[in-house]
Amino acid sequence: MNSWPILPEVHREELEPYWMAIHRGEIVLPYCNSCDRYQWYPQPLCPECQRQLDWNDVSPEGSVFTFTTVRWPFMEELRPALPLVLGLIELDEAPNVRLVMRLENVDGTEDVCDLRAQIRTKEIADGVSIPVAHVSPTMQE
């Protein structure tokens, strides 16, 4: 049973640095050196100062901004993966950035907003990795 029927593709050269880093087990995001600010989704310029953005590492620590449990197959290929818990992860070092990914260590029945999460990378096919948010439960481990 393949729960990853759609493999990530770069699609555009602007997205290549992000995915190359994920495949290495890291997270890099577009970053403005002048404003000390990350920007997502990739775009040429910083919206604050209009300088060109570079790419910079960012810590994988963050929190769940929001989530949802998907039960309807909007694409037939995703049916085997349902129900699917998806979330937007806000990063500690980039609070204006929200990364879309699946959540793990949750059962989808509880409100996990604002719980701590760590982004881990997971190999789902040969040389292909994806980020996944490992959510910390409410009780201290």
Place this chain on the structure above:
Amino acid sequence: MVKLKMTTLRNVAGIIGIGETEYVRRGKKSLPELVMQAVMSAIDDAGIEKDEIDGIVTESGIIPKNVPANEIAANLGLDGAVTASIGIGGAGTVAAPMLAASAIATGRANTVLCYFGVDWGSAEGGPYQYHKGDPYKDSLELPFGFYGQPVYFAAMAQRYIHEYGLGSDQLGQIAVSAREWARQDPTAMKREPLSLDDYHDSPLVAEPLRVRDCCLITDGAAAFIMTRSDRAQSVRHNPVLVAGGSFQTAPYSARSYLTQNANYLETLGGKASSQAFSMAEVDIEDVDFAEIYDCFTIIELLQLEDIGLCGKGEGGAYVEEGHTSPGGRFPVNTHGGLLSHAYTLGINHITEAVKQLRGQAGKRQVRGAEVGLVTGYSANEHSALVLTKDNS
């Protein structure tokens, strides 16, 4: 140096004719056929000759791919019509009247046709495929299964629940209220009763949203004709004046807004309605009814707060009290909205507002309706429109 004479668009133009097709889940007519049917119906309703149309204005993100304005000109045999388009989806359809009014105010056009239609009921991929094909979303959202508009708005609803609390009955009441209105509209797609129990029985799509939290899928089209307000009175029906409008945008790309918006639980409807009210010289207290863009129950709820009916976080209690339902003090979506009338991205909200202001809304007529608000949402864009009865 040219001396500029600035002017307001308030009451420059009026709507003199409306037309619509029937609304079905899956029809046999092509989109161009549906649009032309609505256009001919609007021309007939306005009582004008087709050659009087010298402007064609529509939404810019969706309809031009299949039925651009030049197609209308070709079908109507129009020579020399100026064409223009604005916005995406609902924000575009609801912004079109102000763009048309701009052309009329400058004398660039005297009589403007506005139109919109969809065949997402019968087209492959339906409405979801509109969001496919953006390479950034295909790369950054699709592989995870973050796809299908209900998923985007379910995430929004979950955050709302987390920050403010929201009962499922409260969210469901928006769907129930829409259906109560639709039952009184012979043109609505969904007219069978919908109780809160029925709402809870509808399948979960992406939690907390159920099928009944999501708008319909439709094949259908509508059109309307606008002309100079000093001419509108001499035409067939009581004209409906375009009193004010606004088109607001945010510093985000359309592709990123739904996930990155810093004001995640607010729409631009507050700014849009405020600017529209200001142009129309009215306040929310003057508004007799509103047709609020309701692609999802949660988006209607956010707009009720943003336009100032209640505070942020209070929308659930507001609808639970019945204020937006038939008999309530602030009728909302008197045709059933996108949830129960038809999903034609807000052009049906404009035509319904016109029917109300003409006094032609039958059993769902809002007594004494003189001022109506229409909103159109499209993520990073938002439009508001104030229409009034012409009492001159």
